Amino acid sequence: xxxIDGYPASMRESIALVERTRPARLGRTFPAMSLEERKALxxxxxxxxxxxxxxxxxxGPSKGLLLNHELADLxxxxxxxxxxxxxxxxxxxxxxxxxGGGGAGTVAxxxxxxxxxxxxxxLIATKLRHGDSNSTMAQGGxxxxxxxxxxxxxxxxxxxxxxxxxxxxxLVRALVSDAPLIIQWHERLGVxxxxxxxxxxxxxxxxxxxRNRMHSARxxxxxxxxxxxRDEARNLGIxxxxxxxxxxxxxxxxxxxxxxxLLNLETRRYYIVRAAATVLxxxxxxxxxxxxxxxxxxxxxxxxxxxxxxxxxxxxxxLDAVQYHPTGAAFPAQMAGLLITEKVRGLxxxxxxxxxxxxxxxxxxxxxxxxxFIRECGERGLGIPTPHGICGxxxxxxxxxxxxxxxxxxxxxxxxxxxxxRFGIDMTRDPILVFPTLHYQNGGVAADEHGATRVPGLFVAxxxxxxxHGKNRLMGNSLLDFNVFGRRAGIAAAHxxxxxxxxxxxxxxxxxxxxxxxxxxxxxxxxxxxxxxxYRGKEALERxxxxxx
Amino acid sequence: MSEPATLVTMxxxxxxxxxxxGLTILAAIEYAGYKLVRGVGCRGGFCGACPTLYxxxxxxxxxxxxxxxxxxxxxxxxxxxxxxxxxxxxxDLHGITPQPTTLLRFxxxxxxCVACNTCTRACPQGxxxxxxxxxxxxxxxERVAMLSFDCIACGxxxxxxxxxxxxxxxxxLARRIYGKYLVPPSEDLAVRVSAIxxxxxxxxxxxxxxxxxxxxxxxxxxxNFETVAEQHRDHSAxxxxxxxxxxxxxxxxxxxx
Ligand SMILES: Cc1cc2nc3c(=O)[nH]c(=O)nc-3n(C[C@H](O)[C@H](O)[C@H](O)COP(=O)(O)OP(=O)(O)OC[C@H]3O[C@@H](n4cnc5c(N)ncnc54)[C@H](O)[C@@H]3O)c2cc1C
Ligand code: SF4
Ligand code: SF4
Ligand code: FES
Numbered sequence: 164x165x166x167i168d169g170y171p172a173s174m175r176e177s178i179a180l181v182e183r184t185r186p187a188r189l190g191r192t193f194p195a196m197s198l199e200e201r202k203a204l205x206x207x208x209x210x211x212x213x214x215x216x217x218x219x220x221x222x223g224p225s226k227g228l229l230l231n232h233e234l235a236d237l238x239x240x241x242x243x244x245x246x247x248x249x250x251x252x253x254x255x256x257x258x259x260x261x262x263g264g265g266g267a268g269t270v271a272x273x274x275x276x277x278x279x280x281x282x283x284x285x286l287i288a289t290k291l292r293h294g295d296s297n298s299t300m301a302q303g304g305x306x307x308x309x310x311x312x313x314x315x316x317x318x319x320x321x322x323x324x325x326x327x328x329x330x331x332x333x334l335v336r337a338l339v340s341d342a343p344l345i346i347q348w349h350e351r352l353g354v355x356x357x358x359x360x361x362x363x364x365x366x367x368x369x370x371x372x373x374r375n376r377m378h379s380a381r382x383x384x385x386x387x388x389x390x391x392x393r394d395e396a397r398n399l400g401i402x403x404x405x406x407x408x409x410x411x412x413x414x415x416x417x418x419x420x421x422x423x424x425l426l427n428l429e430t431r432r433y434y435i436v437r438a439a440a441t442v443l444x445x446x447x448x449x450x451x452x453x454x455x456x457x458x459x460x461x462x463x464x465x466x467x468x469x470x471x472x473x474x475x476x477x478x479x480x481x482l483d484a485v486q487y488h489p490t491g492a493a494f495p496a497q498m499a500g501l502l503i504t505e506k507v508r509g510l511x512x513x514x515x516x517x518x519x520x521x522x523x524x525x526x527x528x529x530x531x532x533x534x535x536f537i538r539e540c541g542e543r544g545l546g547i548p549t550p551h552g553i554c555g556x557x558x559x560x561x562x563x564x565x566x567x568x569x570x571x572x573x574x575x576x577x578x579x580x581x582x583x584x585r586f587g588i589d590m591t592r593d594p595i596l597v598f599p600t601l602h603y604q605n606g607g608v609a610a611d612e613h614g615a616t617r618v619p620g621l622f623v624a625x626x627x628x629x630x631x632h633g634k635n636r637l638m639g640n641s642l643l644d645f646n647v648f649g650r651r652a653g654i655a656a657a658h659x660x661x662x663x664x665x666x667x668x669x670x671x672x673x674x675x676x677x678x679x680x681x682x683x684x685x686x687x688x689x690x691x692x693x694x695x696x697x698y699r700g701k702e703a704l705e706r707x708x709x710x711x712x
Numbered sequence: 713m714s715e716p717a718t719l720v721t722m723x724x725x726x727x728x729x730x731x732x733x734g735l736t737i738l739a740a741i742e743y744a745g746y747k748l749v750r751g752v753g754c755r756g757g758f759c760g761a762c763p764t765l766y767x768x769x770x771x772x773x774x775x776x777x778x779x780x781x782x783x784x785x786x787x788x789x790x791x792x793x794x795x796x797x798x799x800x801x802x803x804d805l806h807g808i809t810p811q812p813t814t815l816l817r818f819x820x821x822x823x824x825c826v827a828c829n830t831c832t833r834a835c836p837q838g839x840x841x842x843x844x845x846x847x848x849x850x851x852x853x854e855r856v857a858m859l860s861f862d863c864i865a866c867g868x869x870x871x872x873x874x875x876x877x878x879x880x881x882x883x884x885l886a887r888r889i890y891g892k893y894l895v896p897p898s899e900d901l902a903v904r905v906s907a908i909x910x911x912x913x914x915x916x917x918x919x920x921x922x923x924x925x926x927x928x929x930x931x932x933x934x935x936n937f938e939t940v941a942e943q944h945r946d947h948s949a950x951x952x953x954x955x956x957x958x959x960x961x962x963x964x965x966x967x968x969x
Contacts, residue, residue: 198933295753295761309904312938315913319920324932332921340913343904350897353805353888355857362896373935383862386758390865391891394884398802406749428749461754497736497783501756577862581837582757585781695749700731703745 169588174494174596177547180519181557181594188513189565193521201531208534208541210454210599211484221683223676224617225479231453234482237470239680240691243410244424244433246674250413253437253668257286258660259653260422260438262409263468264289265296266385266642267625268444269392270649271614271656272401275442278657282400286436288425290408290445290463290694294393297446297461297626298645301385302504302578303369304377305646306639307342310366313374315339322640325371325528326633329481334631337612338640341647346378348646354391356380357575367509369638371528377639382504382578385642407434408467408694412441412475412621413668419620420475421665428694437668439660440620442652443468444645447604447626450696453485456601457500467692468627472608474676477616477623481606484634489514489532491600493555495586500600504579505529505638507558511566515557515594516545522556530635533599540598547596555596564591603641605632614652620663622656624648720786737764737779737790750794757781760866763836766790776834776868796867798878803885810893812851819882822848824875831869831879837862841869841879848882854894856886 167175196204206212217229220238230238259275261268264287276282287293308318318339323330346364349356356378357365367377380387396403409423413435422438445468449460458464473479490505492498508514508525514532516522516539523535536556540546546554564571572580572591583590607629614622625645632640699707719730722740729744738752753761762779769787779792803818816822822845831841840859847855860883869879907913920928 198929291749291753292759292761295759300754300756300758307901309898309901311900311903315908316916316920317935319917320928320932320935323920323928324935328925328928328932336917336921340908340917343901343908347897347901347905350901351806351892353890353892355861355887355891355895358895358898360896362898363900364898368938373937375938381861383758386864387861387887390884391888394888395805398804400802459756461756461759462748462752496734497739578757581862582781585757586783695747697747698739698742699745699747700743703743707745 166587168593169495169586170593171550174547174549177517177519177557178593180517181515181559184515184519185559185562188521189562192513193524195524196527196531201527204534204538205530208538209530210456210487211530216454217483221685222679223473224476225473228479229483231485233451233453234448234466236689237451237466237691237693238473239685239687240470240689241680241687242474242673242676243690243692244670244673246670246677248424248433248670250435250668250670252435254434255286255436257436258284258439259286259656260436260441261285261287261444262423262441263444263446263625264293264403264405265444265446265625265645266298266389266392267645267649268442269389269396270646271442271444271624271653273392273396273399274650274653275657276399276401278654280657280660283402285401286438287396287401287403288407288409288423288436289403289405292405293403294389295461295463296389297464298385298642299389300459300461300502301642302382302502303506303509304367304379304384304639305346305388305642306369306372306376306637307346307378307643308339308374308376309343309346309364310374310376313376315342317374318342318376321372322632322637325637326635329633331630333612337651338631338644338647341650342643345643345646345650349388349391352391352395354380354388367506368526369509370505370526370532371637372639377506377509379506382506382576388642408692409471410692410694411670411673412471413437413670414475414672415666415669417666419663419665420618421620421668435668437665439663439665440622440656442614442622442624442656443472443608443627444623444625444649445627449601451693453601456487456599457491458601459488459491459500459502460601462695465693465696466604467694468623469607470691472616472621472623472627475621475672476618477621478609479606480609480629481634482604482629484605485601486529486603486605486636487533487599488602489529489536489599490558490597492595493553493598494549494596495588496551497586498582499553501582502600502602503558503595503597504576507560507563507576507579510563510571510575512562513559515559517547518545528635528637536597536599549596553598555598557594558597559594560590561592561594603636605634605636606630612651613655614648615655620659622652624652720784722784723789725791731784733784733786735784737777737782737784738762740784741779741792751779751792755780758864760864763793763796763866763868764790765793776836776872778836778866781836793868793871796871798867798870798881800878800881805888805892808889810853810889814889815848815851815853815856815882815886818885819848819878821875821877822882825849825877826875828874830872830874834868834872836866836868837864839863844883845877845879848886853886853889856883857890860886
């Protein structure tokens, strides 16, 4: 295929139209929708509202909850260990077990130690390396209402409206009230946020926010926060065990959660961890590829924590809504699904159709923006086709430099610029092609404002927790939520751990879960948690022999 | 609809595999039948889990890359580095008084830098790694922070350095010192934190929580918006830190390599 500066000739024709309309579009933005218009668009075009995509959960405390089939499959699956697994030898006996070494887990561990737990008795168990997580991938920023023009009240309104008023208000209050405290904590940890010479934060708008309150660190915001947190945890002496995901929670005879079974991914040996308190922070589920969408998520985002918590008796909320980020890369094929940060639109780039026309306000809430893109490519037939068969809409990236001055893209979006450059496209000169991609879980395990679930001894925080964002999260509120609820869960779990001793370990809840599966008539060979997705080539698998070597 | 891919031959740890062109190295390894546990993380160029060493046909050089960000090439001979040991001694950032010698004190081995530029040539992020190590040696913490900022801690530089320097750890400490001590704290933020701690917003938040849904919706619809233009009254994304080392000013990291 012949490429002209990264794009085939067919796409170049449409780029010429984009360039032609650009001068007139500068300073003229497509108007935002009313709540009624948003609703109609969502019903007509958002994947969450399509008939046949979901089925109700058939058993357990959240029976009846509508789930995408791929997600329902995770719950209608057999455990990886038998209830009679030998639990007699305890490999680690700790005060606090944190499952998941991403942002929420690391924050929880740090605050548990700040609240007085001995770091040597706090253990983080994680699936890949410490920090290999969605947290590291976050680009755009983190919200906090700290400018005089803004307030936690304004932030509260934005969060509730963004979530279509389905959010739990007490959780939202915690989120917006703690936000400035979190940013100040980060300042003290040495997180290098974008600031001016007086120490004022550079704050940008984001989709669905009425004030500019997005704090960022170039477009490596999550990376910067995560590496500082990891360094802090390490310096505090908190123990971390990598490549050892939890594959089941452990209970004790009084019905509390009391640790977990870990699996060493390299030796396949299992480890028994007994813990006075357990915080589950396993992140999201992008890698289960709901409705076959590509995803922005990291390799280990397979929704394990949802399954583990549900088997232990926790409740689920808002899992019927998953978030498709409107701007996943659609071209070139190697980048398909990767995130194009919302900051690109925050800095002024407009979405355009094949004719170079605007068709939607650039910063609608994500579900609305995504539905508008899907409508443009589908029903309206005004998307831009690619040689690899998918369609997308333009994001007019060069506008960023036109609005804010030359060099802005290089300075404020180095990760984006670098990624496109690697694949032969100069986003300072040409628009980039985008289409919605599976991004965020929205709902999750139900918990109170201290991350406590209804199962004693089990706390949750971060993306695995539900209720904060209702049915739709706004950008910049999940980096915030893993900090806010990671901290709260860490503190609450530390208190819990001081007051309770775990008893005799048991997997009775797993036997009970198997019974529920049987009674609901679920017959399957599927197993969960999924742990890692499988991307091996079809040709190789066709000749795969499962023999002992 | 999509175009058929041509096949290329890659040599993975000495074994040849035919894989479609246009795949990243990571996808090509999986295509060949490997289910990866190590050597993969974010799959998007952010985590540094996938450092890869390779040689090309007809070149004597060893090249380095991120497997998730680099296309497989015909004749590539490659191996992934699952792990690069870069252990550091614990420190307490909160007890440090930053001085020109601070970085040297924590990482005395930087004095052994022979200025060979291997690290810079190896960095898949295209960072001027040698320059930031040299800046560390001179005690210019701000410059280290600025130049190392886009580091994803893949460890490739450290695996190639003849002086055994732990580059990314040096960069991390410099950035934390810079963020904590050398940039002024935000006054607006401090004011807001005190207001929250004094309970300034409690009553209004409680009121919103108790509003009937229809009224809350109305409040939401009546919000006024700040525009993009207003935001940039006194800030500019390109003048962050007001630093002479602002990313647009220093060496062109992508074209220079
Ligand atoms: C590309 C991208 C960009 C984003 N940009 C933004 C943004 O700009 N602003 C914003 O606010 N949010 C953003 N988000 C969302 C945000 O980053 C995440 O929601 C948030 O970081 C989740 O944090 P977490 O700690 O809950 O999960 P993660 O950071 O994903 O951590 C979960 C950890 O648990 C581990 N784990 C999983 N299963 C197990 C198991 N069974 N046992 C042990 N460990 C396990 C994982 O390996 C991982 O390390 C973005 C997300 C992505 C993917
Ligand atoms: S500086 Fe070193 S560790 Fe950081 S990205 Fe470059 S090669 Fe990797
Ligand atoms: S590779 Fe090591 S010795 Fe060579 S320039 Fe880099 S830091 Fe100095
Ligand atoms: S897998 Fe994260 S950088 Fe390649």
